[in-house]
Amino acid sequence: MPNRLTVKQIISRIKQVFPNVPESYMVALINEALVEMGKYSNTKIEYAKANSVADQMWYTLDDANSSISVNKVYRVDFMNADGDYIKIPRLLDSEIQKMDLV
Amino acid sequence: MASNYNYPEDFLAWFIKGENLAIITTKGSTDGSTHSKLGDWKAIDESVTDGILIHYESEPSSISISASGDYSSTYPDVDNALHASLIDYVKYRLYQDKAGLSPDGNIASIAMAMAQSHEGKWNESVRRYGMKKRDKTGGPRRVMPADLR
Numbered sequence: 001m002p003n004r005l006t007v008k009q010i011i012s013r014i015k016q017v018f019p020n021v022p023e024s025y026m027v028a029l030i031n032e033a034l035v036e037m038g039k040y041s042n043t044k045i046e047y048a049k050a051n052s053v054a055d056q057m058w059y060t061l062d063d064a065n066s067s068i069s070v071n072k073v074y075r076v077d078f079m080n081a082d083g084d085y086i087k088i089p090r091l092l093d094s095e096i097q098k099m100d101l102v
Numbered sequence: 103m104a105s106n107y108n109y110p111e112d113f114l115a116w117f118i119k120g121e122n123l124a125i126i127t128t129k130g131s132t133d134g135s136t137h138s139k140l141g142d143w144k145a146i147d148e149s150v151t152d153g154i155l156i157h158y159e160s161e162p163s164s165i166s167i168s169a170s171g172d173y174s175s176t177y178p179d180v181d182n183a184l185h186a187s188l189i190d191y192v193k194y195r196l197y198q199d200k201a202g203l204s205p206d207g208n209i210a211s212i213a214m215a216m217a218q219s220h221e222g223k224w225n226e227s228v229r230r231y232g233m234k235k236r237d238k239t240g241g242p243r244r245v246m247p248a249d250l251r
Contacts, residue, residue, distance in 0.1 A: 005185040007165055007173035013189050018196050024167050026192055030178065031164040033191035037180055037228055038161035044180065046160040052125060052153040057145035059154070062121040068160065073118060075157035078110040078125070078150075085155045086110050094117040096126065096143040 038071050052078070057100040105150045114146065125154060187227040194220035 011026050037043050048068050050059055061070045077085035107113060113129045127147055130140040138144060162179040178185055197217035204210040 004177050004182040005188075007176040007178065010178070010185065010188055010192070011173060014192050014196070017193065021196060023171055023173075027165050027167050027173075029192045029195050030188050032195075033188050033224075034162040034164060034178060034180065036191070037184060037187075038159070040228060042159070043184075044160045044162050045157070047155060047157045049152040050154040050156065052146050052148060052150045054147055054149045055145050057124050057126060058119075058122040059125065060121060061118070061123055068158075070156075070158045071161055072159040073116075073123060073156055074159065076116040076123070076125075077155040077157075078107065078114050079105045079153045079155075080110050081105055081108050083104060088111050088114040088116060091115040091117045091126070091143070094119060094124070098137045098142065098144050100145055 105148060105153055107148070115143070123154075123156065184228065187224055190220045190224040190227070193217075194224055 007027065007030065010030065011023055014021070014026055046068070061068075061073070076088055076090070078088050080086050107129075113127050115126055117124050117126075125146045126143045127145070128141050128143060129147055130138050130142060130144065132140050165173070165176060165178065168176075178188055194217050197213045197220060201210045201213035201217060204213060
């Protein structure tokens with residue numbers, strides 16, 4: 001069994017020093033810390049699939065408009081004719097000649 | 103619908119602009135119109151269900167504030183090596199609050215010193231050594247030479 005701390009245990013340790021601070025405020029600060037942790041690589045690695053649409057260049061990664069919360073994309077694969085996902089390269093110079101509106 | 107790309111890596115590429123991922127291709131007709139021909143970058147030409155697989159670093163899920171105040175079975179959505187660091191972060195912010203609110207200069211300066219102490223521990227565990235603490239890589243390594251075909 002991994003030695004994990006529940007949120008209750010975290011709050012109780014903080015209450016040793018700050019007994020009068022509301023728990024909801026502590027949870028808000030814990031959430032702030034989690035966002036901060038997410039900025040550093042390898043905290044939470046995930047993947048997602050999306051449909052490609054013919055003649056559509058742009059696919060949203062906006063946290064508010066998609067079901068996933070993306071901090072940094074580090075690899076993209078595309079399905080080949082056999083149904084396998086193959087890594088495609090990242091284009092370093094994104095100033096391509098023909099550009100669609102975002 | 104399955105993809106018609108046998109070797110997508112030869113035609114497709116991606117890049118990011120702001121909150122958007124672009125998928126582009128060099129595939130095109132050999133006698134096509136200007137900027138639609140083979141070799142020019144343009145929007146992907148195929149609709150493929152689940153055709154794109156994105157690997158990304160995500161944000162840990164936030165903790166919902168419980169009306170009943172029961173957090174006994176709620177765990178932070180990060181590796182357990184980082185759980186104790188959350189205590190340091192919250193204390194660091196609470197000591198900062200205390201320093202800002204206290205009318206007594208001595209209490210404020212002590213609170214500020216404590217805030218700095220916890221901030222240092224937080225920075226050390228998450229920023230400085232965070233990768234080492236949660237990295238699960240171990241054992242011998244093998245160097246894979248680049249495929250120059």
